[in-house]
Amino acid sequence: MKIVLPVAGKGSRLWPHTHVIPKALIRVAGKPIIRYIIEQLQTLDFSEMIFIIGHLGEQIRDHLESNYTFPMSFMRQREYNGLGHAIYQSKKAFDKDEDMLVVLGDIIFNTDILAAIKSPHNMIGAWEVEDPRKFGVLMTDAQGFVTNMLEKPERPPSKLAIAGIYYFKSAYKLFSAVEYLMKEKIQTRNEYQLTDAMKNMMYGGEKFQTFEVFEWYDCGDKNSLLDTNRIMLGRHATNDRVPGSIVIPPVFIGKDVLIENSIVGPNVSISEGSIVRDSIIKDTIIGKESRVENTILESSLIGDEAFLRASSQEYNIGPHSEITTSD
Numbered sequence: 001m002k003i004v005l006p007v008a009g010k011g012s013r014l015w016p017h018t019h020v021i022p023k024a025l026i027r028v029a030g031k032p033i034i035r036y037i038i039e040q041l042q043t044l045d046f047s048e049m050i051f052i053i054g055h056l057g058e059q060i061r062d063h064l065e066s067n068y069t070f071p072m073s074f075m076r077q078r079e080y081n082g083l084g085h086a087i088y089q090s091k092k093a094f095d096k097d098e099d100m101l102v103v104l105g106d107i108i109f110n111t112d113i114l115a116a117i118k119s120p121h122n123m124i125g126a127w128e129v130e131d132p133r134k135f136g137v138l139m140t141d142a143q144g145f146v147t148n149m150l151e152k153p154e155r156p157p158s159k160l161a162i163a164g165i166y167y168f169k170s171a172y173k174l175f176s177a178v179e180y181l182m183k184e185k186i187q188t189r190n191e192y193q194l195t196d197a198m199k200n201m202m203y204g205g206e207k208f209q210t211f212e213v214f215e216w217y218d219c220g221d222k223n224s225l226l227d228t229n230r231i232m233l234g235r236h237a238t239n240d241r242v243p244g245s246i247v248i249p250p251v252f253i254g255k256d257v258l259i260e261n262s263i264v265g266p267n268v269s270i271s272e273g274s275i276v277r278d279s280i281i282k283d284t285i286i287g288k289e290s291r292v293e294n295t296i297l298e299s300s301l302i303g304d305e306a307f308l309r310a311s312s313q314e315y316n317i318g319p320h321s322e323i324t325t326s327d
Contacts, residue, residue: 001046001098001117002171006086007034007105008054008077013221016318017303022056024105025063026219027285029232030252030269033219034060036108036232038068044113046070046101050090052077082191088178091171100171102194104164108228110215117167119209121145122201125165126210136162136195138210146208151188151195162195163213177201222301222316229285230267248282271304287319 011023018026024034041049048071053060061074075089087102094100101117109125116123124146126138132153138160139148149162168174177197181187188196198208217231218224233250240253247253248265254272263280270276271288281297287304296312303319310325317323 001044001101002090002093003041003044003046003049003101003103004052004087004090005034005037005049005103005105006052006077006083007060008052008057008080008086009106010055010080011106011220014225016316016321017301018055020056020319021304022060023219024060026225027269027271027287028108028219028225028229029236030238030254030271031232031236032063033108034064034105035067037103037105040109040111040113041101041103042070044101044117047098048073048093050075050093051105052086052089054078054080080191082187083194084178084181084192084197087194088175088182088192091175094171094175097170097172100168100174102166102168106219107164108215108217108219108232109163109165109213111163111165111211111213113165113167116165116211119167119211120169122169122198122206122208123167123211124198124208125163125213126160127163127213127216128159129161130159132156132159132161136193138162140210144210146198146202146210149195149199151193160210163216165213166194166198173201173204173206174198177204223299225301226267226283226285226299229269230283233267233269254288 007024011018025032051074053074054077073093077086077089137150137153137156138146139158140146177200180200181192181196217228219228238253240247242259245259246263251265252269256273257270258275260277262276267283268281270286273289274286275291277293279292279295284297284300286302290302290306293309295308295310300315305320306317307322310323
């Protein structure tokens, strides 16, 4: 089995941060999103992980090659033509037909993937949501077999959303389905969608069954990223005491962080090398090598190597930014 992780997206909903850092490397509770995903996958029996890279892809390659030793390769998606098109870029890594696990590279999840890949059928991870209009939506029968699927419908027929985890018994059958879409120029929302490719496979007799995703956390925009940070801090927080300051758990305080005369927490992540002075900070993520002084921060994202000296406000400032206000 090969594992394919599409991580080529530009992450436009997280700009300005993703202008210089790929979304897969955005940190949650002090750890890049991609590392949460790999922790879920490393225990599986696979021959190779294939990363589909694009925007700032060399950063992803450098990070992975520096931190992991399992077999991996990198394929570039040069045109952003949809998820089906992205996965198709991995075809050259398959010298024979075999099963394939696809996991989107910008989600944090908890599920029993091992049980799913033991199924005799193709499998799709499913997660029930209140507003499924921004997801692929599944319709199933009583046994959990998929009867139809729609990409981001305006009027969803169910609340069962595709969670971004897919298992295919035959990679070649998926590639063939995507090739058909491209040949016939079948697009939804001007892209070659994976949902359309899977529907094409179903028309050819392939069966898809759902498996339950127990937990699913979005990291796609500022608010969802902060929500996910709060949840992950509850599980992975450090238990630091800082002389001269007050730390209210849960927090993550990275290596070589300096905190002086401040109140930090709850739900705060501060990455390595940053400095916080004379400030009150809660529900905030601060990047590496940043400096925050004389500021009250709440529900904010502060990028790497940023400098902030301001009054009380909610901020979303990217890496290498500087904001100061006069008294």
